[in-house]
Amino acid sequence: MVEELLKTTFLGIALKNPLVVASGVLGTSASLMERAAREGAGAVTSKSAGPTARSGHANPVTLAWGNSVINAIGLTNPGCQEESPILIETKKRLNALGVPLFASIFAGTVEEFGEVAKVIAQAEPDLIEVNISCPNVASDFGEPFSANPASAAAVTRSVRAAVSVPISVKLAPNVPNLAQIAKAVVAEGADAITAINTVPAMLIDAYSGKPVLKNKTGGLSGLAIKPIALRAVWELAQVISVPIIGTGGVTTGLDAAEMIMAGASLVGVGSAVVNDGPAVFARIARELSEFMQLEGYQSLEEMRGKAWRAS
Numbered sequence: 001m002v003e004e005l006l007k008t009t010f011l012g013i014a015l016k017n018p019l020v021v022a023s024g025v026l027g028t029s030a031s032l033m034e035r036a037a038r039e040g041a042g043a044v045t046s047k048s049a050g051p052t053a054r055s056g057h058a059n060p061v062t063l064a065w066g067n068s069v070i071n072a073i074g075l076t077n078p079g080c081q082e083e084s085p086i087l088i089e090t091k092k093r094l095n096a097l098g099v100p101l102f103a104s105i106f107a108g109t110v111e112e113f114g115e116v117a118k119v120i121a122q123a124e125p126d127l128i129e130v131n132i133s134c135p136n137v138a139s140d141f142g143e144p145f146s147a148n149p150a151s152a153a154a155v156t157r158s159v160r161a162a163v164s165v166p167i168s169v170k171l172a173p174n175v176p177n178l179a180q181i182a183k184a185v186v187a188e189g190a191d192a193i194t195a196i197n198t199v200p201a202m203l204i205d206a207y208s209g210k211p212v213l214k215n216k217t218g219g220l221s222g223l224a225i226k227p228i229a230l231r232a233v234w235e236l237a238q239v240i241s242v243p244i245i246g247t248g249g250v251t252t253g254l255d256a257a258e259m260i261m262a263g264a265s266l267v268g269v270g271s272a273v274v275n276d277g278p279a280v281f282a283r284i285a286r287e288l289s290e291f292m293q294l295e296g297y298q299s300l301e302e303m304r305g306k307a308w309r310a311s
Contacts, residue, residue, distance in 0.1 A: 022270030068222030160189030237263020253287020
């Protein structure tokens, strides 16, 4: 019953369930991504790849904080040319399991986004996720492209011109008008929206009087940002026609149900993996199915957008 209730289709892609490994978690190697798929993930997103290799920020870069995580990893990656063969191998392994591969990319300029997308598209991922909103590399790249409609649209236009692969643009919540930015990227060819990225944050150690992270600030994810993510998905679902990958604070089946009720088609899971391991996907899927059976839902579509459709 779990399998039948949770089956879904996203941009014509069949998934056994709506749970997606969020970028940055278990997405650095073919073996890790295969493990996530075997543990029950409906789709797997690779860690963001950029134009060239990056070593990221100095340690400490990550700290578990209650049911949340703060990180300033700094987009560590081998560069898109080195990432492409990893994705080719991953795609082969995931195809055997019937699990789609989403490939995340980032870049420092509008033109580079298109160039990176073209390289990554050679691995034939099922979707390219365009990360324009990472909050912990401002010192490297300046203002995120997700900060305003014009820059977000320019990146989307660059990627859309470079590839025919479906693309989802990953947006940030800490912007003046999220809906306006989403509309701008959809107008330029985004097939989907991923909402949200981590939230800019800081932790300070009172005994030393210093920030906990070497980078001083980082991105907060996990349960602490669930209300922010729900609000973003709820708002966007009412103003855009493309599907949404709702990401932020999903740790249980009920969390996943709430995200779908806000309007998400798929549900990203990230920090829950950090805290509970990859077995979390099977647990969340089971809990979501049990909730649906208890409440009489026959499909995910019956729940989708309920939080705003009924009001």
